[in-house]
Amino acid sequence: MTKTIFKRPKSLKENIFHYCPGCGHSIAHRLIAEIIDEMEIRGVTIGVPPAGCAVLAYNYFDVDMIEAPHGRGPAMASGIKRVLLDRFVFSYQGDGDLAAIGIAESFHAANRGENITVIFINNAVYGMTGGQMAPTTMLEQRTTTTPSGRHKILDGYPVKVCELLSNLKGVTYAQRCSVTSPLNINKTKKAIRKAFQCQRDKLGFSLVEILSPCPTNWKMNPIESCKWIDNVMSKEFPLGVFKDNTAPAHKEAEAV
Amino acid sequence: MNKFLMSGNSIIGEAAIRAGCRFYAGYPITPQNELTEYMAEHMRNAEGGIFIQSESEIAAINMIAGASVAGARVMTSSSGPGISLKQEGISSMAACELPGVIVNIMRGGPGLGNIRPSQGDYFQATRGGGHGDYRTIVFGPATCQELADLTMDAFDLADKYRTPVMILADGMMGQMMEPVVFKKPKPRQYSNDFILRGAGEGKSKFIHGLILDAIDMEEHNWKLARKYGVITENETRHEEHKIDDADLTIVAYGTAARIAKGAIKRLREHNRKVGLFRPITLWPFPELQLRALSQKIKNFLVFEMSTGQMLEDVRLALQGYATVWFHGRPGGAVPTPAELANVVARYYDKKD
Numbered sequence: 347m348t349k350t351i352f353k354r355p356k357s358l359k360e361n362i363f364h365y366c367p368g369c370g371h372s373i374a375h376r377l378i379a380e381i382i383d384e385m386e387i388r389g390v391t392i393g394v395p396p397a398g399c400a401v402l403a404y405n406y407f408d409v410d411m412i413e414a415p416h417g418r419g420p421a422m423a424s425g426i427k428r429v430l431l432d433r434f435v436f437s438y439q440g441d442g443d444l445a446a447i448g449i450a451e452s453f454h455a456a457n458r459g460e461n462i463t464v465i466f467i468n469n470a471v472y473g474m475t476g477g478q479m480a481p482t483t484m485l486e487q488r489t490t491t492t493p494s495g496r497h498k499i500l501d502g503y504p505v506k507v508c509e510l511l512s513n514l515k516g517v518t519y520a521q522r523c524s525v526t527s528p529l530n531i532n533k534t535k536k537a538i539r540k541a542f543q544c545q546r547d548k549l550g551f552s553l554v555e556i557l558s559p560c561p562t563n564w565k566m567n568p569i570e571s572c573k574w575i576d577n578v579m580s581k582e583f584p585l586g587v588f589k590d591n592t593a594p595a596h597k598e599a600e601a602v
Numbered sequence: 603m604n605k606f607l608m609s610g611n612s613i614i615g616e617a618a619i620r621a622g623c624r625f626y627a628g629y630p631i632t633p634q635n636e637l638t639e640y641m642a643e644h645m646r647n648a649e650g651g652i653f654i655q656s657e658s659e660i661a662a663i664n665m666i667a668g669a670s671v672a673g674a675r676v677m678t679s680s681s682g683p684g685i686s687l688k689q690e691g692i693s694s695m696a697a698c699e700l701p702g703v704i705v706n707i708m709r710g711g712p713g714l715g716n717i718r719p720s721q722g723d724y725f726q727a728t729r730g731g732g733h734g735d736y737r738t739i740v741f742g743p744a745t746c747q748e749l750a751d752l753t754m755d756a757f758d759l760a761d762k763y764r765t766p767v768m769i770l771a772d773g774m775m776g777q778m779m780e781p782v783v784f785k786k787p788k789p790r791q792y793s794n795d796f797i798l799r800g801a802g803e804g805k806s807k808f809i810h811g812l813i814l815d816a817i818d819m820e821e822h823n824w825k826l827a828r829k830y831g832v833i834t835e836n837e838t839r840h841e842e843h844k845i846d847d848a849d850l851t852i853v854a855y856g857t858a859a860r861i862a863k864g865a866i867k868r869l870r871e872h873n874r875k876v877g878l879f880r881p882i883t884l885w886p887f888p889e890l891q892l893r894a895l896s897q898k899i900k901n902f903l904v905f906e907m908s909t910g911q912m913l914e915d916v917r918l919a920l921q922g923y924a925t926v927w928f929h930g931r932p933g934g935a936v937p938t939p940a941e942l943a944n945v946v947a948r949y950y951d952k953k954d
Contacts, residue, residue, distance in 0.1 A: 388806075392798050408801070418660065421662075422665065425671075434800075
């Protein structure tokens, strides 16, 4: 007798990912799809993909989706969620989308405690446009627009989104994870589940930041990329739970 | 029918709520603040009504895009500088074919300009405004009654053609008070096929403006263009005032058309036969209707509270069949009917 222990989640379409080998997006997509399957919310979920490498996320997720202009995902998600209170709404955003062009929309959706989930892919670089500096680019990191390395005087410092947003009262849950090892992938999956559960319980804004490899633009192989996240990037962006008000004591919902 | 004495900004808000608008997002900017405040006050009394004071005009337009795709009737409002910020989202709504109403209570520009009534945003409104090959339906109301009627019509047209519709008024229209009657709104007709509510047990849908294949993107552009063609054919509106015996016709819209009517009264008291052609839809522009008029009237004077924007549409419409003069007061200056009458009289007396 055979038993299926691993298969494609129902919430992922049959399409082949266009992502580069070693890219973290495909793992993140799969984890979200697994959670949607496990929570049985495929039919009541609406996703908002960003501009960037994940702009084609609607080719992969088998849930209703509408693409947002660059950075505006949380504003659009706010509009959807306010009208459809019983639906699950998530935006999927990169570091440029969330922390540069869309910082205002992200900050204020978080501050309003919108009952949505933001999945934030932090790979310290603009991927789709060819490897320019992101707000989360590390100091000294070379990108096509910081050819001699990010300089703190000229380019400013890496933006720490979990630290920043977890200071807002509207934020119920914020965790930073990575997808560099089976252990970290499992932790990320748990974080995504918690974020969606937070939404199910109408507790307010939830954020999962995922440190994600971009071997192509980092000019490393996939294994080196994972090591770079573990040894370098996660020193600047420490993994962990930055805020968790999902416990019963906090369940006087701040959400709409 | 009950008559209500209300300010223009409040009238737009009331008409929108009566038309079934249940989602409004906006950011304060003068001279349209009363509209945002009206929605804040009255949306909560409307069943299912949602009001959000957004962090920016950019956020507001994207919020209404989200609420629109979720199936609500939606509106946002602003003035010049804020409308510029909304253009990214208006372009996106046009691309994704999302209905929504955008109100621009124009002020003096460019840049921050001032908060006086002006008509400098005509190009921005009628040429699409944002990036890419698209148009928005643009209404240019000239009375408070029209603010009420056209706001309701704007929601119907937005649904019918699945496209953003703009109300283009100015600070004068927003601030003035006139008695109005609110007509009975039509029941909404909008297919669930275009709404995202989660896939249920069925096939998932996605809505996007990103079309990477050039031929597919071209076809999407042509599809939009065909839609704009149908709109042009069916939805063009204008008013003719004292045209029948006119030797000279003023072409003006909105507040400028009101001033023109005052001027025409004075001009006719001195036996100068002047009429008015007033576009009500600024896009689609009543091009053929204006051209038809040039068969019997050979002298036109475009009057705008700008340096001459609609002037270009008038010239395109008349195609050289008639003489076109222009008088403009940009930057928030509002001429009196007497001033305009003097200007028009000079042209009238030197016409052929």
